Amino acid sequence: MPHRTFAQVAKRRLTGKEGRERVREVRALLDELPDYKNGPYADLRKWLLSEIEESRVRSSAVHRDSIAVRREGAAQIALVGPPNVGKSSLLQALSEIQIKTGDYPFTTLRPVPALTRVGGVLVQLVEIPGLIEGANDDRGGGRALLGVLRSADAIVYCVRASADPGELRPVRAEVELAGIQKPGFLAATRADEATPETIQRLAAAFPDLEVVAVSVIDEASLDAFRDAAWRLTGLIRVRLRSNGETQPEPIALEPGATVTEVADWVHHDLAMRFIGARVWGPSARFDGQRVGRDHSVQDGDTVEILQ
Ligand SMILES: Nc1nc2c(ncn2[C@@H]2O[C@H](COP(=O)(O)OP(=O)(O)O)[C@@H](O)[C@H]2O)c(=O)[nH]1
Ligand SMILES: [Mg+2]
Incomplete structure (x- = not known):
């Protein structure tokens, strides 16, 4: 699909979607996007990634004109x-x-x-x-x-x-x-x-x-x-590990989340600069497998972010 058409289709598919629904759609679009490192498709990828961040910020906003309840917790x-x-x-x-x-x-x-x-x-x-x-x-x-x-x-x-x-x-x-x-x-x-x-x-x-x-x-x-x-x-649970110790409380993520989102959960800066991760559990081929930033995690995984 030409990139202009893709951009139009993407906008249409995101129209009227908010919060987790929007994030889910963005993720589906990211999956369909050709994997070029440069050029218009790479720009589209950047735009879609910023959409994820923005929907998160919007969904945590307090609506004073209604009786909306301030969100806490994973869902x-x-x-x-x-x-x-x-x-x-x-x-x-x-x-x-x-x-x-x-x-x-x-x-x-x-x-x-x-x-x-x-x-x-x-x-x-x-x-x-x-x-x-x-x-x-x-x-x-x-x-x-x-x-x-x-x-x-x-x-x-x-x-x-x-x-x-x-x-x-x-x-x-x-x-x-x-x-x-x-x-x-x-x-x-x-x-x-x-x-x-x-x-x-x-x-x-x-x-x-x-x-x-x-x-x-x-x-x-x-x-x-x-x-x-x-x-x-519908969320998945991942445990964080650092310095050989695994956190007892799991973090909750959308299915399909990558180790970049795990790093982002810890700290936004960490997501920018980390170099990869080690993974134990269902998404790992063997214990402590070294994976890249785009590796998708699964329910029950333990993840150590490497920096
Ligand atoms: N036997 C029994 N009574 C209950 C149970 N849950 C609530 N109640 C009673 O049902 C009444 C209404 O409960 P409430 O929680 O105020 O209902 P709500 O109006 O749906 O919020 C109260 O008298 C409660 O004590 C339960 O699991 N078993
Ligand atoms: Mg009541």
Whole structure:
């Protein structure tokens, strides 16, 4: 494809995409770009790489004119569903920092964020309260709430495990009407009050969603919820190694990330000047393999940046 056509196609494909979606598209474009070191294609590569950086800066900006929640952690997952299904309780049970009950009324009116560790990585869960029928017409401040859903990376639909599946329909309908499509699953909450039959009924009513039964008094079910939430992020985990020591906490990256992005995570300057890396794990042909800047890492890798 001539480089001018490529530039046009690239711009078209990036139009309307923001945040991680934009970064993903940029990465796909980079893969398709001929690998010339100089000339117009090299300029296109430079432009695309700067797009990744800029989308990151934009997505971490605070929007004061809306009720957007400031992002923290590797991904943002919204919890949405009818009132009283146990969203707040779930947030509290999963939260890394114990939220004081006094500061945290159970009748929440605004989105409430909480950091939780899933798959060893800190992820932000956000309770979206009161998304009701008519939200798209701004009933109950619905537009702003839908705005929060739109900027989230994934959605957990919450409904009582013992409830009639119909209780979730208005919420799903509003999300659909708003044209919001995100990875998601269905949390069948307060599962200790339910029977396997009612959970089955939910699964049958929403065949497109994985159903995760969860109760705040059942630690194993909370773990299953964390696992499902981690899978929703679609991210991969890489551990950093330096001076022969491996960091216990992994960092989270987009699939397809290269060791340059690992270096960039440590420090922007390091990404500019590092000379390569050593890799252990699934992406390495053997332990401690020496790789170049463009080597793609995989979930479970350990990476030592060489400078
Ligand atoms: N039995 C049981 N009750 C729960 C569970 N989670 C929440 N609840 C109760 O359900 C009610 C509503 O909970 P809340 O977290 O405020 O729901 P929200 O409106 O969806 O945020 C409260 O009385 C909770 O104590 C659970 O897992 N099991
Ligand atoms: Mg609540």
